[in-house]
Amino acid sequence: MKNEKRNGRSPQWWKTAAILLVIFLLYAYGLQITKVNLQEPLEPQRQANLVELIRSFARPDLFAYETETRRLTVSLRMPCPEEIKGSQVAIEGRELLMVPNCASTTQDPITITGSGFLPNAEGVIAWTPNGTTSSRRVAEFKVTADGQIDTTFTMPDIRPSEEPQILEVVEVVNRNIVGLSDTTYEALDKIVETVLMALIASTIGTFLAIPLSFVAARNLMQNVKSPMTSIMTGVILFPILGGLAFWLGQLLVSPILNVNSTFLDSLQTSLAAIGFIGNFIFVLFELFILLIPLLFGFAGALAANLLGSRLGEQATMRLPEATLRILNFVLTVVGTAVLFILIAYAVNWINLLGIREFLPETLTGQLSLFVWPGLILGLLAALWTLRAPAKHHYATGLVVYNITRTIFNAVRSIEPLMMGFVFVVWVGLGPFAGIMALTLHSLADLGKLFSEEVENIDEGPVEAITATGANQIQRIVYAVVPQVTPHYIAYIFYRWDINVRMSTIIGFVGGGGIGFVLQRNINQLLYTRASVMVIAIAIVVIVLDNISARVRSRII
Amino acid sequence: MLKIQNLTKVYEDGTVALKDVSFEIPDGEFVAIIGLSGSGKSTLLRCINRLIEPTSGEIWWNGIELSQVSGEELRRARRQIGMIFQHFNLVNRSSVLTNVLSGRLGYVNPIASVLRRFPQEDIKRAHASLARVGIGDKADNRADELSGGQRQRVGIARALMQEPKMILADEPVASLDPALAHSIMRHLQQINKEDKITVLCSLHFLDLVQQYSTRAIALNQGRLVFDGEPKEINDEKFIEIYGREAERIG
Numbered sequence: 001m002k003n004e005k006r007n008g009r010s011p012q013w014w015k016t017a018a019i020l021l022v023i024f025l026l027y028a029y030g031l032q033i034t035k036v037n038l039q040e041p042l043e044p045q046r047q048a049n050l051v052e053l054i055r056s057f058a059r060p061d062l063f064a065y066e067t068e069t070r071r072l073t074v075s076l077r078m079p080c081p082e083e084i085k086g087s088q089v090a091i092e093g094r095e096l097l098m099v100p101n102c103a104s105t106t107q108d109p110i111t112i113t114g115s116g117f118l119p120n121a122e123g124v125i126a127w128t129p130n131g132t133t134s135s136r137r138v139a140e141f142k143v144t145a146d147g148q149i150d151t152t153f154t155m156p157d158i159r160p161s162e163e164p165q166i167l168e169v170v171e172v173v174n175r176n177i178v179g180l181s182d183t184t185y186e187a188l189d190k191i192v193e194t195v196l197m198a199l200i201a202s203t204i205g206t207f208l209a210i211p212l213s214f215v216a217a218r219n220l221m222q223n224v225k226s227p228m229t230s231i232m233t234g235v236i237l238f239p240i241l242g243g244l245a246f247w248l249g250q251l252l253v254s255p256i257l258n259v260n261s262t263f264l265d266s267l268q269t270s271l272a273a274i275g276f277i278g279n280f281i282f283v284l285f286e287l288f289i290l291l292i293p294l295l296f297g298f299a300g301a302l303a304a305n306l307l308g309s310r311l312g313e314q315a316t317m318r319l320p321e322a323t324l325r326i327l328n329f330v331l332t333v334v335g336t337a338v339l340f341i342l343i344a345y346a347v348n349w350i351n352l353l354g355i356r357e358f359l360p361e362t363l364t365g366q367l368s369l370f371v372w373p374g375l376i377l378g379l380l381a382a383l384w385t386l387r388a389p390a391k392h393h394y395a396t397g398l399v400v401y402n403i404t405r406t407i408f409n410a411v412r413s414i415e416p417l418m419m420g421f422v423f424v425v426w427v428g429l430g431p432f433a434g435i436m437a438l439t440l441h442s443l444a445d446l447g448k449l450f451s452e453e454v455e456n457i458d459e460g461p462v463e464a465i466t467a468t469g470a471n472q473i474q475r476i477v478y479a480v481v482p483q484v485t486p487h488y489i490a491y492i493f494y495r496w497d498i499n500v501r502m503s504t505i506i507g508f509v510g511g512g513g514i515g516f517v518l519q520r521n522i523n524q525l526l527y528t529r530a531s532v533m534v535i536a537i538a539i540v541v542i543v544l545d546n547i548s549a550r551v552r553s554r555i556i
Numbered sequence: 557m558l559k560i561q562n563l564t565k566v567y568e569d570g571t572v573a574l575k576d577v578s579f580e581i582p583d584g585e586f587v588a589i590i591g592l593s594g595s596g597k598s599t600l601l602r603c604i605n606r607l608i609e610p611t612s613g614e615i616w617w618n619g620i621e622l623s624q625v626s627g628e629e630l631r632r633a634r635r636q637i638g639m640i641f642q643h644f645n646l647v648n649r650s651s652v653l654t655n656v657l658s659g660r661l662g663y664v665n666p667i668a669s670v671l672r673r674f675p676q677e678d679i680k681r682a683h684a685s686l687a688r689v690g691i692g693d694k695a696d697n698r699a700d701e702l703s704g705g706q707r708q709r710v711g712i713a714r715a716l717m718q719e720p721k722m723i724l725a726d727e728p729v730a731s732l733d734p735a736l737a738h739s740i741m742r743h744l745q746q747i748n749k750e751d752k753i754t755v756l757c758s759l760h761f762l763d764l765v766q767q768y769s770t771r772a773i774a775l776n777q778g779r780l781v782f783d784g785e786p787k788e789i790n791d792e793k794f795i796e797i798y799g800r801e802a803e804r805i806g
Contacts, residue, residue: 469662
């Protein structure tokens with residue numbers, strides 16, 4: 001026993017050493033690849049840049065000011081006369097000397113010194129070019145603690161004239177806050193937009209995620225099994241009923257959309273009278289109309305599924321084994337072919353692998369190409385089904401579960417920022433694109449989180465409700481929903497939180513919200529304004545964090 | 557009449573839970589199922605209403621082969637078989653009344669029930685069921701506010717709502733103290749006698765078996781090792797059922 005242990009120890013030691021070596025190499029290589037350079041942040045210029053940035057951010061442009069100023073006027077000649085002089089002015093105890101009192105080029109330095117100014121005051125030197133009324137800021141200065149000024153500047157522009165031109169030394173003697181700055185108002189406006197974007201995206205995402213989460217829960221789906229007759233009848237009926245219903249929906253909607261597009265216009269005009277509530281009703285109405293064909297199609301597909309499973313169930317129970325085998329065989333051939341054709345159309349439509357270039361362009365042309373492979377595939381599938389008894393129940397629930405899960409995971413792994421980019425292409429710049437991106441991401445994320453919550457429930461009540469003869473939907477409503485509700489609500493708030501943070505940056509790709517303005521300010525180097533946006537985001541996130549923590553603790 | 561023939565259940569991991577079990581139960585009997593933990597009692601009960609799919613064998617109940625039905629017909633069969641559980645399996649966050657009403661799910665209109673609407677007569681029946689098991693005043697409490705004994709009574713009331721012809725009770729008193737156990741068993745006995753409902757009840761304690769049941773079935777490692785009147789279980793039979801190391805208590 002002891003011997004074995006000792007024998008076992010030496011390779012263990014080498015293994016540990018090898019793992020440590022690999023980790024060491026990994027980090028060493030990583031450091032090189034990621035270009036970590038510790039000299040860069042220590043350079044004086046870099047540090048000065050950082051300090052400037054931090055100071056700008058520390059001085060957010062929150063308020064609007066009214067300033068009280070005192071002015072001193074000196075005259076300046078452009079260009080310089082033959083004899084270069086200085087100018088001296090003295091008013092009310094303030095003295096000022098400007099050397100020289102002229103400028104010929106934009107490189108000529110001019111120095112202003114003075115005394116008797118208000119200690120520590122800030123000021124600017126403003127120039128009103130001859131022949132204009134607006135003044136331009138040419139330099140800034142700060143008065144020392146004993147009332148001295150000393151500043152050197154150059155003129156930004158030379159405008160020769162006979163007459164001397166006016167320079168004003170403007171000294172700020174008093175500054176009053178008179179209200180919020182325009183930047184603050186813009187931040188408030190945009191932060192409201194941001195929060196509402198997050199709210200709408202979270203709401204729609206939640207509504208769609210709830211039903212899907214039950215489909216993506218393994219414990220609910222693993223017992224869903226159907227005989228082949230049901231599956232194939234459903235598959236065959238799916239395009240027939242779904243397509244028929246979609247067509248009916250379009251037929252129903254087309255008079256509203258085509259014959260009378262003025263109908264929508266007049267609706268919008270009449271609703272506009274009641275402000276944003278009218279707009280809300282209009283948007284809902286328009287959405288409803290646009291969605292009718294889709295809803296019809298969806299209902300048709302659902303009906304096909306139900307009808308197929310009911311018919312298949314009955315056939316499986318009533319028919320003798322041999323007849324059922326033949327029926328299943330035929331249904332499998334046709335059903336698989338239908339499925340193949342549907343998938344082939346979809347693959348062709350999105351041009352997967354660049355397949356479009358090799359196929360005929362007309363639908364009938366494509367159909368004739370797809371039918372034979374479909375039927376051959378169907379025959380193979382039908383032969384495969386012969387292995388199991390005709391009444392065998394296949395785990396269709398797990399198939400649906402796996403597909404839903406895969407889609408959730410795939411969508412979740414795409415950052416909302418990238419989705420935002422796609423939707424900006426589709427629906428244009430603005431918050432609508434942001435909402436759609438966040439909705440899609442929320443849907444997948446919540447769907448996954450919700451379904452995991454469903455998988456963690458106590459199975460006892462589900463068993464008990466099943467034993468009463470309840471069907472799947474009743475089971476979900478009575479045994480699952482009460483158990484998961486508090487967790488769902490907690491997740492919804494958590495997601496709203498995330499969406500607010502996400503929507504602050506989704507504007508970077510044009511998705512609306514405060515991020516749009518933030519990015520603009522950063523790009524224009526208006527850091528004091530960007531700072532206001534950052535503060536607004538921080539406040540909203542902190543407040544929401546608090547609210548959601550409180551709501552969560554109250555519900556659970 | 558429940559008739560079980562050659563029932564076998566092998567779990568996916570290879571565990572043989574039931575092996576070739578056959579017996580018949582005429583209507584109106586109170587049958588105790590005994591055996592060690594893991595002997596297949598729970599599996600047997602759950603195979604009858606198909607909460608667990610049997611691997612092979614036949615289960616005939618009033619002319620229907622339960623092991624072959626599916627979908628709508630399975631649900632119709634299930635709604636006439638009430639079930640009571642060791643851990644009560646109530647929905648804790650729902651009210652007692654809702655828990656009891658859920659016993660009607662196999663009967664009511666599915667769409668109305670999803671909206672949590674029940675017919676007035678069902679609500680009356682629920683109150684009556686609760687009164688019958690002695691907790692008529694608890695209808696509006698949340699299920700998790702009740703004590704263990706009260707919860708099991710809710711479980712019985714829920715089963716009664718199904719107007720069952722048979723009740724499957726899976727160790728209904730194993731989580732309760734002896735006094736409560738007798739009270740619950742008396743309720744089951746009363747239901748058995750007054751409503752002529754067949755009761756299949758798995759039990760741990762032999763004194764309960766002998767006091768309440770009219771017949772006992774014993775399982776050992778998935779095999780039927782005894783089928784007869786409870787008083788026939790003597791020391792020899794006891795060892796056969798529970799093994800040599802077991803000691804008789806109670």
